[in-house]
Amino acid sequence: MTPATIAAANGDADAIRKLAAERVDLNARDENGQTPADGAAQYGHANVIQALAVAKADLNAKDRDLNTPATWAAINGHSNVIQALADAKVDLNAKGKYGQSPAPWAASHGHSNVIQVLAAEGVDLDAQDENGNTPAIWAAQNGHAGVIQVLAEAKADLNAKDIDGHTPATWAAQNGHAGVSSLSGSKSRFKC
Numbered sequence: 001m002t003p004a005t006i007a008a009a010n011g012d013a014d015a016i017r018k019l020a021a022e023r024v025d026l027n028a029r030d031e032n033g034q035t036p037a038d039g040a041a042q043y044g045h046a047n048v049i050q051a052l053a054v055a056k057a058d059l060n061a062k063d064r065d066l067n068t069p070a071t072w073a074a075i076n077g078h079s080n081v082i083q084a085l086a087d088a089k090v091d092l093n094a095k096g097k098y099g100q101s102p103a104p105w106a107a108s109h110g111h112s113n114v115i116q117v118l119a120a121e122g123v124d125l126d127a128q129d130e131n132g133n134t135p136a137i138w139a140a141q142n143g144h145a146g147v148i149q150v151l152a153e154a155k156a157d158l159n160a161k162d163i164d165g166h167t168p169a170t171w172a173a174q175n176g177h178a179g180v181s182s183l184s185g186s187k188s189r190f191k192c
Contacts, residue, residue, distance in 0.1 A: 033064035140168035
């Protein structure tokens with residue numbers, strides 16, 4: 001680990017500013033190919049993301065699995081970091097190794113708070129990964145009714161099909177998530 005990755009993971013924005021003043025490489029990668037921005041995003045340190053943005057660090061850098069800091073924030077449910085990244089004008093639609101942008105990751109982990117920020121930032125909530133899965137499909141597969149509700153309010157397609165023709169309702173029913181497939185309200189109703 002580098003001094004910057006340690007500071008970032010610990011949420012020490014002052015140390016990041018000091019390292020920037022000393023012209024330390026704030027894009028240096030650790031043994032996992034991650035930058036300080038990845039660590040800050042994983043642990044929810046929006047203050048560090050802001051300090052890295054001021055220091056002109058690369059907040060769109062991809063790690064060895066092609067995940068960005070936005071991906072790590074989405075996986076871990078840190079909507080504050082997503083907002084800081086959006087404020088820094090990063091690409092919130094950037095896709096990783098399996099064609100997933102931050103939105104499907106947030107949906108699959110049940111982070112409706114992240115989906116709300118992504119929706120407000122105009123992210124493509126119908127983007128498909130390499131298997132045709134959308135955020136709605138990921139949320140339905142994992143039983144995240146709250147995410148489905150946020151996606152419905154954002155006018156995401158709740159009837160999109162994956163490459164095998166399965167819809168969110170199909171996945172919800174198949175995985176025993178009756179609460180997801182029977183959401184009430186015309187905006188959020190699935191078609192089987």
